[in-house]
Amino acid sequence: MAAPASPLGLRSDDARPVGSLSIFDPVYLGIDEYGHPIHVPIIFRNFLIGGEPGAGKSSLLNNFVAHAALSLDCRLILLDGKRVELGLWKRVADVFVGPSPELAIRVLQRVQRMMDNRYEYLDWCERRKIDPGDAFNAYLLAVDELAYFSATAGDKNTQERFSTLLRDVVARGRAVGIMVVAATQRPSSDIIPTSLRDLFAWRFAGRCTTDSSSDIVLGHGWAAQGYTANTIDPTNQGAGYLIAEGGSPMLAKSAYLSDADIRRLRNHAERLRHEHGVMPAKLRLQPDLGRAA
Numbered sequence: 001m002a003a004p005a006s007p008l009g010l011r012s013d014d015a016r017p018v019g020s021l022s023i024f025d026p027v028y029l030g031i032d033e034y035g036h037p038i039h040v041p042i043i044f045r046n047f048l049i050g051g052e053p054g055a056g057k058s059s060l061l062n063n064f065v066a067h068a069a070l071s072l073d074c075r076l077i078l079l080d081g082k083r084v085e086l087g088l089w090k091r092v093a094d095v096f097v098g099p100s101p102e103l104a105i106r107v108l109q110r111v112q113r114m115m116d117n118r119y120e121y122l123d124w125c126e127r128r129k130i131d132p133g134d135a136f137n138a139y140l141l142a143v144d145e146l147a148y149f150s151a152t153a154g155d156k157n158t159q160e161r162f163s164t165l166l167r168d169v170v171a172r173g174r175a176v177g178i179m180v181v182a183a184t185q186r187p188s189s190d191i192i193p194t195s196l197r198d199l200f201a202w203r204f205a206g207r208c209t210t211d212s213s214s215d216i217v218l219g220h221g222w223a224a225q226g227y228t229a230n231t232i233d234p235t236n237q238g239a240g241y242l243i244a245e246g247g248s249p250m251l252a253k254s255a256y257l258s259d260a261d262i263r264r265l266r267n268h269a270e271r272l273r274h275e276h277g278v279m280p281a282k283l284r285l286q287p288d289l290g291r292a293a
């Protein structure tokens, strides 16, 4: 029997449009210490990026956003307290949140509702995960900088609401195709408690100022075994330790997209999305949001 049609009119057995990617493809992250390419599967997984200011976190985050933007089976939700790190992708994102913790909370509430509806759907059709040909798109939720929303902006109540919502999305979103990639320049236990850290299957520690902040990203005990992002040369931006669930840290250097590269990719993604009818659908945030797709 033929695979079911997606809203794009594509089927999982169809050839995809030239120049596009799929969120089911692994993301090109960069190279390992031997110069070999590293690809990271992001579907059904979350990715955490930590490191000191200037370590190259936003640049790495942009690689994931670029891949998702070029994936016609994925939509983008971008939270960026600084506005400019992810701002170039605004035109292809369903939602872009700048320095507004209240808006970030409303967006996460909307995502939470969507997640619940998707679980209800999966439960109804007796499945545990979404498939490439499914009736709804995956979402990539990118957050730069985590600590801005969870510890800096707004009051304590707002920060706690943000953290609780984000934790829920990180914990439950992936099976229904809602993945989180989050970056922080404050790898400390108050920003990334172990229980949250362990929900990120993939983690990248760019240069960290101490062994303990490196361990907060990679996992306790790795510094003592010689894997510490404290040893990364501060002038080697984009270099760091990458660890996958259950694996050991490996040295990696992330790919770098200049602003001009990002603009070109964004224009290409915008054109592809326009041609194939996947332009950003603005999320309705208030009041009752109804059933999400």
Ligand SMILES: Nc1ncnc2c1ncn2[C@@H]1O[C@H](COP(=O)(O)OP(=O)(O)OP(=O)(O)O)[C@@H](O)[C@H]1O
Pocket: 051, 052, 053, 054, 055, 056, 057, 058, 059, 060, 185, 237, 238, 239, 253, 254, 255, 256
């Ligand atoms: N993979 C890379 N290869 C080469 N240079 C890089 C790479 N990543 C980052 N850089 C350089 O480092 C600079 C800082 O990178 P980036 O803004 O990503 O750091 P950051 O960790 O996000 O900083 P902050 O915490 O202040 O936001 C970039 O402007 C670029 O010049």
